[in-house]
Amino acid sequence: MRIKNIEITGFASLAPMAGVADRAMREICREYGAAFTVGELTSARGITLNDKKSASLLSCAEKERPFASQLFGNDPEIMKEAALIALKFNPDFIDINMGCPAPKVASNGGGSALMREPRLAEEIVRAVVQAVNVPVTVKMRTGFDKDSINAPELARRCENAGAAAITVHGRTRPQMYAPPVDLKTIAEVKKAVKIPVIGNGDITDGKSAKHMYEATGCDFVSVGRAAQGNPFVFKEINAYMTGKSYSPPSLEKRFAVMMRQIRLMCEYKDPYIAMLESRKHTAWYMHGLEGAAALRRMCGEINNISDIEAICQKALEQNPNL
Numbered sequence: 001m002r003i004k005n006i007e008i009t010g011f012a013s014l015a016p017m018a019g020v021a022d023r024a025m026r027e028i029c030r031e032y033g034a035a036f037t038v039g040e041l042t043s044a045r046g047i048t049l050n051d052k053k054s055a056s057l058l059s060c061a062e063k064e065r066p067f068a069s070q071l072f073g074n075d076p077e078i079m080k081e082a083a084l085i086a087l088k089f090n091p092d093f094i095d096i097n098m099g100c101p102a103p104k105v106a107s108n109g110g111g112s113a114l115m116r117e118p119r120l121a122e123e124i125v126r127a128v129v130q131a132v133n134v135p136v137t138v139k140m141r142t143g144f145d146k147d148s149i150n151a152p153e154l155a156r157r158c159e160n161a162g163a164a165a166i167t168v169h170g171r172t173r174p175q176m177y178a179p180p181v182d183l184k185t186i187a188e189v190k191k192a193v194k195i196p197v198i199g200n201g202d203i204t205d206g207k208s209a210k211h212m213y214e215a216t217g218c219d220f221v222s223v224g225r226a227a228q229g230n231p232f233v234f235k236e237i238n239a240y241m242t243g244k245s246y247s248p249p250s251l252e253k254r255f256a257v258m259m260r261q262i263r264l265m266c267e268y269k270d271p272y273i274a275m276l277e278s279r280k281h282t283a284w285y286m287h288g289l290e291g292a293a294a295l296r297r298m299c300g301e302i303n304n305i306s307d308i309e310a311i312c313q314k315a316l317e318q319n320p321n322l
Contacts, residue, residue, distance in 0.1 A: 001196050001219045004135040004164045006066055006092055008220065010035030011241045012209055012234055015167075015200055015224035016070045016095070016139075018102075024264035025281070027063045028257060029227055033234035035220070036066035038095055041105070044073030044082035058089040065092055068137065072097040074109035074120065076127035083128045083136075093135040093164065096125060098154070101141070101173040112173040115144040115154060122157035129162030139167040139200075142185040145174055151185050152192040159193045167198040167222055177201075177225065186216040198222050205233065206240020213241075229284025231257065251289075251322040255312045258285045262308060275303060282308055291318040 001008045014021060014029045016038035021029075026037040039057055046054030060067045069091040073079045083094050098121055100111030107113070114121040129136045138158045143149035155166045168189050170181035181201035190197045199218035203209050204226040212221050226233050232249055239246035249257070262281065265274040283299040286292045291314075298311050 003066075003093060003137065003196060006135060008035050008066065010234070010238055011213075012203070012221045012223050012237045013198070014038065014227055014234075015222040016041060016068075016097075017224055017228075018100075019277075020228060020280075022265065022277075023059065023061060023064065023268045024261050025227075025231070026067075027061065027264065028261045029231040029234060030064055032231040032257075033238045034223075034227075034231075035234075036068070036092070037064045038068045038070050039091070041070055041072055041097055041100055041111075042082075042086075043110075044071045044075070044079045047071075047082040047085050048078055055085075058086050058091070060089050060091055067091055068093045068095040070095040070097050070139070071128075072100060072105055072110040074114060074117075074124070076120075076124045079124050080127040080131040083132050087132055087134070091134065093137055094128060094132060095137045095139055095167075096128060096163075098138055098140040099167075099169050101176050106173065112141050112144055115140060115150060115173075116148065118150065118154050118157050121154060122161045125158050125161035125163050135164035136162065137165040137167065138163045139169065141169050141172055142182045143172050145172050149182075149185055152188045155189045155193050155197070159195050163195060165196040165198060165219075166193060167200055170199070170201040181212075183212070183215040186212075186218060190217045190219075196220060200224065203237075206237045206246070209237045210241060229258070229281065229287055231261075251316060251319055254285060255315070258282065259305075259308065259312075262305070278302055278308065282311060286311075286315060289315055289319050289322070291315070 013036045014034040018041040042057040069086040098114040105111035142151045168186045186199045196219040198220040199212040200222040236246045262278045279302045283296040286295040
């Protein structure tokens with residue numbers, strides 16, 4: 001797949017996940033086969049007001065590339081200004097979020113709320129496209145709610161405004177992440193536009209990735225929650241899509257990668273904050289193990305690397321055959 005002049009190799013990208021897919025996770029996922037990464041959701045208004053936290057979310061390292069900065073907002077001029085600031089961090093492309101269901105985003109007119117304002121959404125895309133010299137992509141949902149499934153129309157508007165690719169999460173805003181993904185609407189988006197369409201939602205392994213491709217005709221897929229504690233999912237998808245065999249890593253290997261990810265987190269951000277955030281990441285790496293519930297409870301009390309090492313040791317003892 002090509003996003004304008006950017007050649008994308010592989011079959012799946014890492015979806016943006018606020019508070020989850022930080023630089024450390026993105027680097028690890030890229031290492032294990034993620035075709036490209038997208039930064040955490042960043043407020044356009046925050047960037048233009050010189051908010052340090054917002055600016056920190058735009059940083060990009062070479063190991064993450066191809067990399068997109070993801071912006072949200074509902075004012076074309078502010079989005080344009082924020083995109084120009086984002087360019088200083090040298091992203092490979094800029095992604096406009098029109099799919100975030102979080103109340104603090106949508107209630108202010110950003111994220112999925114833009115699906116109710118297709119003309120404004122189109123104006124925002126056009127303003128950003130005209131301002132920057134990198135491709136601009138858009139992420140959306142199928143619609144704001146079940147009575148307004150308008151992703152095909154919105155995708156056409158975004159394409160007319162100059163968008164280089166569209167990602168569709170196959171759910172409405174109220175559906176959040178729970179119900180089965182709406183493959184039919186993703187397929188309709190694919191038919192509605194000529195630019196690449198990326199399918200997102202319920203992709204957990206190679207089989208589900210291939211099903212998304214075949215059921216929708218999409219050009220690419222994006223993986224979100226399935227990569228939490230499992231960066232190896234990209235290697236699995238790439239193998240499945242090319243007919244190659246895949247063997248999951250041993251538990252020791254899995255934990256070694258987890259420890260490296262957490263150490264990178266401590267390197268890239270305040271170590272205290274990194275340790276707090278490591279609790280959820282460590283818990284995700286325990287998924288599917290014997291005694292996982294008790295291990296996750298231990299994860300909720302992590303304060304340092306030694307705590308994590310003790311959890312890993314206990315998990316290895318309880319799962320000797322993995």
